[in-house]
Amino acid sequence: MRSRTLAKRRAALAAAAVLPLLLSACSAGSLGSSSGDGSATTIKLLVDNAPDNLQAAKQLAKDFQAENPKIRVSVETRPGGTDGDNLIKTRLQTGSMADVFSYNTGSLFQQIDPTKNLAPITRDPYVKRLDKSFLPQVTVGDQTYGVPFGSALGGGVLYNKKVYAKLGLTVPKTWAQFIANSKKIKAAGIAPVIQTYQDTWTSQLLVLGDFHNVAAAEPDFAEKFTANKAKFATDANAAKGFAYLEQIHDLKLQNPDYASATLVKGLQMLATGRGAQYPMLSTVIGAIKTSNPDQLDDIGFFALPGDDAAANGLTAWFPNAFYVPKSTTGDKLTAVRKFLAFTASPTGCTSQAKASTPTGPYLVEGCTLPSDVPAITKDVAAYFTHDAQSPALEFLSPVKGPSLEQICVQVGSGITGAKSGAALYDKDVRKQAQQLGLPGW
Template sequence: MKRFLTPLAVLSAVFALTACSAGSLGSSEGDGDGVTLSFLVDNSETAAKVGAGLAKDFSAKNPGITVKVETRPQGTEGDNLIKTRLSTGDMSDVFEYNSGSLLQAIAPAKNLVAVDDQSYAAQLDDNFTTSVTSDGKLYGVPFGGFMSGAILYNKAVFAKNGLQVPRTWAEFMANNTKLKAAGVAPVIQTYQETWTSQLFVLGDFHNVAAAEPDFATNYTKNQAKYATSPAAVKGFQRLQQVHDAGFLNKDFASAKLDDGVRELATGTGAQYPILSSTIAQLAATYPDKVKDIGLYAIPGDDAATNGLTVWAPPAVYIPASTSGAKLDAAKKFLAFIASPEGCTSQANAYPPTGPFAVKGCTLPADVPQAVKDMQTYIDTPGASSLALEFLSPVKGPSLEQICVEVGSGIRKADAGAKLYDEDVKKQAQQLGLAGW
């Protein structure tokens, strides 16, 4: 399996379109007395619309600067294009790309302009700042909002059965017992699309980090493992527990994402551990039901430390090849993106599916309740933290298949954790990490 962010292309493809380039690749020359910036984004519908909205609104506010949007492929092809253009000095004046571990692969100290000296740096969310920092330098501003690994739940079903949002695993399982007795599938799983199986493991990382703060660092050094970490192994154990207790939807083995969304929206299933980006599909396919869907963090053992695991948004960067008047204009453009005006521009271009990573930005009043629920975690100090893949480059290709086996009763949790520890070795060795 590719990195967990990559399977999101499966989800975003529901909304994707092929966007045409608004200008030739490479840096543009100044137009008359003004400056023209080329702005490279990926060709998903979201990125294309948000990029165009930012370019239009920034240029309207800064008449001397024109921003022309260009597009690139997503996935591996897009990654290779970025790396090639950076290495040849032919990158667009500003560009959108991944944050987190994938950023390190493009050698930011060599290829990007640091922006930690800019006034807006202090206004960026700490989780995002961590995801775009290398060797103590900040390199990007957020493009879009946070995503989370959480549990979407049907609020109407909860209300009918007198349930409260659980903050511990014991409360979660007690709710499941009541839901099953009421004839509702407590937990929806959609193992036909294997990537959806991973949330009880990956979405639980906030709880892991709360119990073992050094887990990510030690994991990268091969000094911590899922099978031997009392906190990390629980993700696999909980996959097994909900299966063994009979809490899953009957079609969990054959169901796909669309089926999971339908079961959640119609109330035949009560809770769906999934990425929060699924909210967009829910709103598009069941607009009359989206108001009934809320979101909460995957419960852990301790209510006091329970919180949301988040995936930082991609970022906008300035390549080292941008210089002179273009560099000054590019810095102004990034400052605009990292401002409340920039957040409003992005929200107007495409409905937000997660909280912004800029302090002082507010979500539109009409966003789905589940997005508002995410904002509560972001606003509460200590109630959110980054997914493991933003803190460590180590991730094995077979996690989703292992999760399906554990969640289907084919393999026991402890054996699954051990198998995954073996699975990550090859990738860690390919990356040349010390200790592997």
């Protein structure tokens, strides 16, 4: 997981959703043709090698070149995960970065020292088109550095709409309603809450997806957490995610094979109605589209409910962004700014949607989702439309213990109690915060 949470797994999900691509280890090559008179400017675009991201980048390059025949875009790839992080930092430090590159937003963006390494785009006209929810993810002080690459996504609960309709259930706005729905689903002989602990990272959604509820109750939690002034074990709101894991287990509301089930099996259970609800990221759309295309629109999405129905809303994960290193100058910088303007436009959004199914809204003014997007996408987008979303904790704090997924498995399996699990996570967090050299730890 990136930061180190779920974003790390988005690349893996994208890879599982499509056939592997045969890619060069360092470059996908330039796309399109030159202007024929030798006057074309070539810019290099570096993206991670997740298939969905690479396909979207190549489509953007192709469509941009069609409108700008004197600019060529050479798409290069890098690995994901820690190796990719290290490569980005090394190339920025050595002045060898591509002319424009894709990287994380939020706290990981802060870790590449934007004011030192990146060229601000604050005054460029297209920045005014960026969604207000996205801007804080790429802004330091009063300077903005990136435009969104891809669509937003949500962390919450995927549910089988046919099962809900058959049992007369409505989308829950509180945790108590969620539990009541789950008990009715269990009585009907269907697994109420799908858990897939064979893929340990999937265990975290009941904790991480609950952050909107934490932030609604304590708007300054992320700030206090980063400063070591709030703990999961002692903060009543933050501890609830662990309590949810414990409750689902104790009430026997999860599938009997939760310990050995995989993500792929969990999605198939959901699509076929053998399971009704699956705490998950909306980014799995591609995987469902591949494994169960005929059932894709049988699946909806709702935000993880908390205690207050009036505050119900989505924990949001934001897309990566395109950034410009300070080493990009002259004609190349002029060309890159045109490319960013194209990306942050309705035409750029349409281009990306050709290559990759949106997992939520495009965070650019004037961008609309294609009419044929899955129901999951429409459900996620509705929370943005109604401004009922909060960034996931990883976009607000660099502190993320690497062992959360294992701790969540222990709590969700009844091995460790919720309070003990939260305390274990606090210890895990301390190690990482100290490694980052954060004050107060």
